Amino acid sequence: MDIIQQLFPLPPIPTLQQAVFIPLALFTAVCALLVVLSPNLFHNALALVGTLFGVAGIYALLEAEFLAISQILVYVWSISTLITFAIMLSRGMMFGATSKTNKQAGTAIDGIVVIGFIGWCNFVSARSKLDVSIAVA
Amino acid sequence: MEIWSSGLTHLLTGLGLPETAAVIIALAIGAFVLANVGPVLALVLILLLRKVISRMQDRIGPNRVGPFGLLQTVADALKLLSKEDIRPANADAVAYFLAPILSVFGVILSLGVMAVAPGWIGVDLNVGVLFLTALGSIGIMSALMAGWSSNNKYALLAGFRVVAQLLSYEIPMVLAMFVPVLLVGSMRLGALSAAQSLTIFGFNTGLGWFGFLMPGAFLIYFISALAEGEQTPFDLLEAESELIAGFHIEYSGMKFAMFFLAQFLNSFFLGAIAVMLFLGGYQGPFVDQIPLLGFVYFVIKAFGVYLLTIWIKGTFPRIRVDQMMAFAWKVLVPLVLALILWQMIALKLPGATLDPVTGDVLQYGFLNYIAVFAGNLVVLGVVSNVLMNHFKREKMRTKRAFEPKSLIGVMQPSSGD
Amino acid sequence: MLTQYGFILILSIFAFALPTAAVMMGWFLGPRRPDAVKTATYESGVETIGDTWVQFRAQYYLIGLIFLIFDVEVIFLFPIALAYKHLSLFSVVSTITFVVILLLGLLLEWRKGALEWS
Numbered sequence: 001m002d003i004i005q006q007l008f009p010l011p012p013i014p015t016l017q018q019a020v021f022i023p024l025a026l027f028t029a030v031c032a033l034l035v036v037l038s039p040n041l042f043h044n045a046l047a048l049v050g051t052l053f054g055v056a057g058i059y060a061l062l063e064a065e066f067l068a069i070s071q072i073l074v075y076v077w078s079i080s081t082l083i084t085f086a087i088m089l090s091r092g093m094m095f096g097a098t099s100k101t102n103k104q105a106g107t108a109i110d111g112i113v114v115i116g117f118i119g120w121c122n123f124v125s126a127r128s129k130l131d132v133s134i135a136v137a
Numbered sequence: 138m139e140i141w142s143s144g145l146t147h148l149l150t151g152l153g154l155p156e157t158a159a160v161i162i163a164l165a166i167g168a169f170v171l172a173n174v175g176p177v178l179a180l181v182l183i184l185l186l187r188k189v190i191s192r193m194q195d196r197i198g199p200n201r202v203g204p205f206g207l208l209q210t211v212a213d214a215l216k217l218l219s220k221e222d223i224r225p226a227n228a229d230a231v232a233y234f235l236a237p238i239l240s241v242f243g244v245i246l247s248l249g250v251m252a253v254a255p256g257w258i259g260v261d262l263n264v265g266v267l268f269l270t271a272l273g274s275i276g277i278m279s280a281l282m283a284g285w286s287s288n289n290k291y292a293l294l295a296g297f298r299v300v301a302q303l304l305s306y307e308i309p310m311v312l313a314m315f316v317p318v319l320l321v322g323s324m325r326l327g328a329l330s331a332a333q334s335l336t337i338f339g340f341n342t343g344l345g346w347f348g349f350l351m352p353g354a355f356l357i358y359f360i361s362a363l364a365e366g367e368q369t370p371f372d373l374l375e376a377e378s379e380l381i382a383g384f385h386i387e388y389s390g391m392k393f394a395m396f397f398l399a400q401f402l403n404s405f406f407l408g409a410i411a412v413m414l415f416l417g418g419y420q421g422p423f424v425d426q427i428p429l430l431g432f433v434y435f436v437i438k439a440f441g442v443y444l445l446t447i448w449i450k451g452t453f454p455r456i457r458v459d460q461m462m463a464f465a466w467k468v469l470v471p472l473v474l475a476l477i478l479w480q481m482i483a484l485k486l487p488g489a490t491l492d493p494v495t496g497d498v499l500q501y502g503f504l505n506y507i508a509v510f511a512g513n514l515v516v517l518g519v520v521s522n523v524l525m526n527h528f529k530r531e532k533m534r535t536k537r538a539f540e541p542k543s544l545i546g547v548m549q550p551s552s553g554d
Numbered sequence: 555m556l557t558q559y560g561f562i563l564i565l566s567i568f569a570f571a572l573p574t575a576a577v578m579m580g581w582f583l584g585p586r587r588p589d590a591v592k593t594a595t596y597e598s599g600v601e602t603i604g605d606t607w608v609q610f611r612a613q614y615y616l617i618g619l620i621f622l623i624f625d626v627e628v629i630f631l632f633p634i635a636l637a638y639k640h641l642s643l644f645s646v647v648s649t650i651t652f653v654v655i656l657l658l659g660l661l662l663e664w665r666k667g668a669l670e671w672s
Contacts, residue, residue: 078622079622168567227606
């Protein structure tokens with residue numbers, strides 16, 4: 001029981017700053033996922049704007065207010081409009097869905113297996129070290 | 138911010154609430170009140186526009202609902218509430234829903250940094266001026282979303298035109314806002330308003346407006362703000378009398394009302410920013426003695442600028458899109474950059490009071506102010522000369538177009554007609 | 555500092571909730587009887603031909619690019635304004651050089667015809 005609690009400690013009650021950060025980070029992450037996963041190219045651009053706003057919010061949370069404002073001014077104002085213009089100039093991409101996969105599923109599965117195996121090995125060795133350290137303690 | 142929230146926080150902690158909760162509730166109450174100022178203000182603005190424009194056009198204007206027609210916009214709002222919310226069959230549901238909401242969102246957020254009286258400011262952010270500029274990006278995104286999601290050729294075209302116009306006039310607007318910031322050395326809107334006091338014999342007349350010192354920057358800001366707020370003569374995307382409505386052509390009911398509200402509030406707030414940066418903000422005689430007077434001054438000035446935009450709306454003809462782009466990039470941007478260069482030199486001229494140890498400027502001298510003023514006068518002259526020439530040409534053209542052919546012989550086709 | 559941004563956060567929640575509530579109220583109070591003609595694309599009573607996509611001019615992209623340059627310039631200029639009272643002559647001269655280079659860039663764009671909207 002002790003070991004489980006040491007390995008997976010219960011999350012502490014969040015402070016106010018964390019309580020703001022967690023939804024903000026979730027929003028950023030969900031928007032970032034939408035950028036990649038949404039089939040509609042314009043939705044991707046909008047989700048990118050959402051992500052940039054989320055990142056700006058995180059900067060503001062880190063008390064880097066000028067950085068946050070520059071992020072919005074440069075990225076949301078100009079980069080995102082440039083991206084939308086670029087989408088607009090390419091015929092047929094603005095409306096309708098585009099495929100998200102590129103027929104490389106086999107390679108992807110191979111890669112996942114290899115990386116997963118390496119990660120599992122690392123995890124096992126790290127846990128054995130942790131067990132030792134707990135036992136020593 | 139501390140001024141208005143601390144009293145409320147003390148009251149709440151006195152009721153036995155913990156410190157953090159009291160602060161949050163105080164802030165939430167303030168934010169709620171501020172957010173509600175927006176829609177109420179919009180009702181007044183729309184009524185004012187209709188009344189004043191109709192007087193200019195020799196009509197009476199709304200006079201049926203309530204005394205002097207004062208409740209007309211309330212009735213309109215209720216009517217819009219009961220209208221059907223039509224969503225075009227091919228529209229994109231999410232973007233179509235979010236676009237009108239975002240347009241209001243960005244505008245209401247700018248209320249948070251308005252310095253309406255000494256100490257009365259939502260928050261005096263360190264980056265206040267840039268914050269107001271950054272909020273414009275939400276307006277751009279909402280226009281793009283509305284144009285794209287309606288799935289209508291004209292809406293999409295108008296959406297991209299809006300973006301091109303806003304992008305072009307954003308640069309001269311921000312650079313014109315930069316001019317007073319360079320003089321004061323702060324982006325806080327509270328500090329900028331406070332810096333416009335003018336103390337004569339120990340009495341603050343409150344007339345040290347940057348509009349007097351920098352008329353050129355003020356004119357450039359005002360013209361760009363007209364374009365940013367999509368007001369006449371830059372309302373060619375809107376063109377109520379010719380085109381249908383621009384990017385919100387497919388919207389109806391309450392969603393349309395949101396765009397309408399956002400547009401009115403946006404043009405009013407751009408005027409309010411002009412008041413804070415160039416027309417002294419809350420400054421005026423006796424404002425140090427009675428802070429409430431500052432609020433009255435601010436409201437009077439902001440409505441004065443708004444009436445000026447209505448006046449322009451009632452009198453000026455619309456300009457063409459190529460003229461609009463050329464005016465931004467070939468007249469305003471080079472001029473305001475030159476003005477900034479000149480001001481950078483002018484502020485480093487000898488005559489300023491320097492800190493003997495660090496060499497920092499404590500107080501700019503007479504020579505600095507005179508040089509700044511002279512540079513602004515030159516810019517003012519050039520801009521007004523360009524404008525006068527333009528309208529003189531337009532007048533000639535209209536005259537020629539309406540005269541019978543026999544009087545002027547063979548008409549020469551002029552390009553761009 | 556964080557309290558200030560906390561206020562902005564709370565204000566943004568209200569600023570988002572208010573128009574959402576208004577639109578929702580419109581849903582509840584207004585009728586909802588969509589039909590094929592009503593929800594068709596509005597084109598002054600004419601049937602729409604083809605897709606919404608039409609040929610756009612590349613000028614829009616060019617305007618966006620020029621805007622990007624000046625936007626970044628603004629970001630560089632504002633901090634200079636905040637510190638202007640403390641700047642030495644050397645930094646003032648370098649700032650002026652920076653602005654002059656941008657002005658020359660604008661002139662170049664002008665000469666190359668990037669600012670024409672024809």
